[in-house]
Amino acid sequence: MSSPKLHEHAAGAVRLTGFAHGGGCACKIPPGELEDAVRGLTGQPGADVLVGLDSGDDAAAVRVADGLAVLSTADFFTPVVDDAFDWGRIAAANALSDIYAMGGRPIMAINLVGWPRDVLPMELMTEVLRGGLSIASEAGCPVIGGHSIDDPEPKYGMAVTGLAHPDQLLRNDAATAGLPLTLTKPIGVGLLNNRHKQTGEVFAEAIATMTGLNRDAATAAVAAGARAATDVTGFGLLGHLYKMCRASGVGAVIDVAAVPVVDGARQALRDGYVSGGTRRNLDWVRPQLRFAPGVSGDDLLLLADAQTSGGLLVVGELPGYPVIGHTTAVPGIEIR
Incomplete structure (x- = not known):
């Protein structure tokens, strides 16, 4: 990885996008390659599985009671903008979107973080998390914990749980x-x-x-x-x-x-x-x-x-x- 100095603005502020090989959802594995990789994992059994891997939908859906389905998704990516707070906001909105795309309401999220702690200050990671929390709060979705790893490339997103009516998915x-x-x-x-x-x-x-x-x-x-x-x-x-x-x-x-x-x-x-x-x-x-x-x-x-x-x-x-x-x-x- 290049020296952090190569990823700074003229004023000295760190340019987060300089630490990423791609930006945002553009760094996804290409769709054809991804489908080849997960093809053998489709068709999970269970009468209560309403939406699984088979159609490549936005979130999984499982019926837990009459009139109630639980939705589950996870989404994270490398920096898409240089401002840490805005990156957190964007990543959170993107993760929550999978629940909305299924017609659901998010009820809980947990943070997913990869951070090069020897290269980027932890205070910057706090700003990312603060941005994510601000968007989750706007959505009325509590953020309760998460998981982090030391990673040479910064990554942030959320795993989100939601609810929906099975007949309105x-x-x-x-x-x-x-x-x-x-x-x-x-x-x-x-x-x-x-x-x-x-x-x-x-x-x-x-x-x-x-x-x-x-x-x-x-x-x-x-x-x-x-x-x-x-x-x-x-x-x-x-x-x-x-x-x-x-x-x-x-x-x-x-x-x-x-x-x-x-x-x-x-x-x-x-x-x-x-x-x-x-x-x-x-x-x-x-x-x-x-x-x-x-x-x-x-x-x-x-x-x-x-x-x-x-x-x-x-x-x-x-x-x-x-x-x-x-x-x-x-x-x-x-x-x-």
Whole structure:
């Protein structure tokens, strides 16, 4: 690892992103490799297992009583921004999102930390944890303990437990054809995070997007009677849409002009701040794509951009959120 001095601002503040090989959810194991690794682990027995590994959903769900399911998930990643408090906030919002993506309510979280204690001050780790606690408190979710290890690369996230009604779960294998597709946050934060890592520029709108809870969107989806949803994170909009379509046996049409994009992301794309994770996402999903002549390579890269703490992709229309396309009975994803 390089000397810590190589990862400082001109003013001397530590640049956390300089200690990470990748940033946020862009450092996920590529989807194809991950599926190969866990393929033999699917099909866990038990009549009370409502959602397991089989469909690659956002969280596990187990029925514990009539009308009550327990949800469980874990999510952590390397620094996505240099500000320790903001990194903690983003990582917590991202972990909580898995519960919201299932239509649930988080009730408890524990911290997961890897920290290079001989390189980075412990006071900085405290700031990360304080950021995570602030977002969990906003969600009404107590943070009770956790686990930490001495790690050459800093990592932070949470394991979260939630509750949901078994009949109101939002699943990625429950999409049906002929319904609108709604996206509840703009995409493009992966491009801005990569630019931030390389230049130190700070993008307030990207941070606001990543620290925003998906709670209200999840509540709206359940109230609207939606049955299928997922959150858009490291595999990009196209990757997560493809996983949902494949699990449900449907296809989709995306109107690229209707997809909301965070300010500055298109310029970052034009300037070449595309992560390796984004390119791997596009390579993985490209065989499933059909697109009109006017759809550019940059459009595809943006749709595949590896998000961190992205929004919910809901099958159904939610008041106040943009509709970006619809599901179809034809397999694959058409982009117009």
